[in-house]
Amino acid sequence: MLYSTRETRQVQRRYPIGAELIGPDQAHFRVWAPKAQRVDLVLEGSAAKTPGQTFQGLEAEENGYFSGAAKAGAGDRYRFRVNNNFYPDPASRFQPDGPHGLSCIVDPARFQWSDSQWPGPAAAGLKGQVIYEMHIGTFTKEGTWRAASQQLEELARIGITVIEMMPVADFPGRFGWGYDGVDLFAPSHLYGTPDDLRAFVDRAHSLGLGVILDVVYNHFGPDGNYLGAFSDDYLTRGNENEWGDSINFDDRNSGPVREFFVTNGCYWVEEFHFDGFRFDALHAIRDRSSEYIIGEVARAARKAAGE
Structure with a gap:
């Protein structure tokens, strides 16, 4: 699936929602939020440019979607600011501290499968x-x-x-x-x-x-x-x-x-x-x-x- 960024660069995603790695220390975020006037990506901890938090506005798409790329990697934590309140990603791939905590970026390619011959x-x-x-x-x-x-x-x-x-x-x-x-x-x-x-x-x-x-x-x-x-x-x-x-x-x-x-x-x-x-x-x-x-x-x- 191809999506465009503010820089008019097309991004290849596997799924239409959630956080996905698109390159070394580069992740793309996409969320459906038709209720929001604005959605900010909030990077926490090691992913933040400064100690604490880094805020980045996501680009509004058609049909209530918001998306954008940011410098972040596997294990980095994030959340969204929607209408001035903070929430985990509805399509988060991992919640290390549970549903009320921060979302975590996951690299699914890091795991080495050995079941290629499994017939099902x-x-x-x-x-x-x-x-x-x-x-x-x-x-x-x-x-x-x-x-x-x-x-x-x-x-x-x-x-x-x-x-x-x-x-x-x-x-x-x-x-x-x-x-x-x-x-x-x-x-x-x-x-x-x-x-x-x-x-x-x-x-x-x-x-x-x-x-x-x-x-x-x-x-x-x-x-x-x-x-x-x-x-x-x-x-x-x-x-x-x-x-x-x-x-x-x-x-x-x-x-x-x-x-x-x-x-x-x-x-x-x-x-x-x-x-x-x-x-x-x-x-x-x-x-x-x-x-x-x-x-x-x-x-x-x-x-x-x-x-």
Whole structure:
């Protein structure tokens, strides 16, 4: 995907939203914020030009998007200033201090995968698969991806063929089942780093284990959800499900909302090598579009997987 900067330089991005590295110590940021008159990128710590913070205004695009490039690298932390208030990136790839903290730039290319020959569980057919539902926080005493990966050989030995990982999108607090996630692109900091998750999947594949991810596309958790500061159109008011207002997949400004979720599905497949998804509570997803949102996510994810 190509995007233009103020300097009329075109930038190649993998995904339409979030922070992505585009060169040595150079990152590009893009966010959908139709509610904002102005969006500033706030670089913190080592990424700041001076001790403390560096502010840089993002360029307004069409349809409520803001974007811009800045001198920053992997591990640098940032947030956005929207209408004079500070918020993490809605498409943050990592929240080291949780949903209320700063967002962190991640370099997905730094991890060295070894699963290029993995055919995927579908190669053996769905019939006869033995699925183990795993909650990372309670599977081991440590409650981390690193600790869980050390137990994968035993799961393979007893005949498990596929791991269904319960939701890992970051959520506030110390404990949770994962069904009130608020940062859908950020693997929970409670379980380790994004590369720890990659290493878990890579290890599973080396043992012949498939890994599918449980995703929640029917609601956002109530605490740590800052999407309303960027747009009022993520949710459809007056069309509630059992957790609150429904996500807006078919009403005004639903295009960028759909893009958010379709991108999310592709992201988990491409950057973490998940083999598939378990979609939570589809009955709670309201969508009268010509293509049901889950169908669109699945189609895009299959394409991302090379099918």
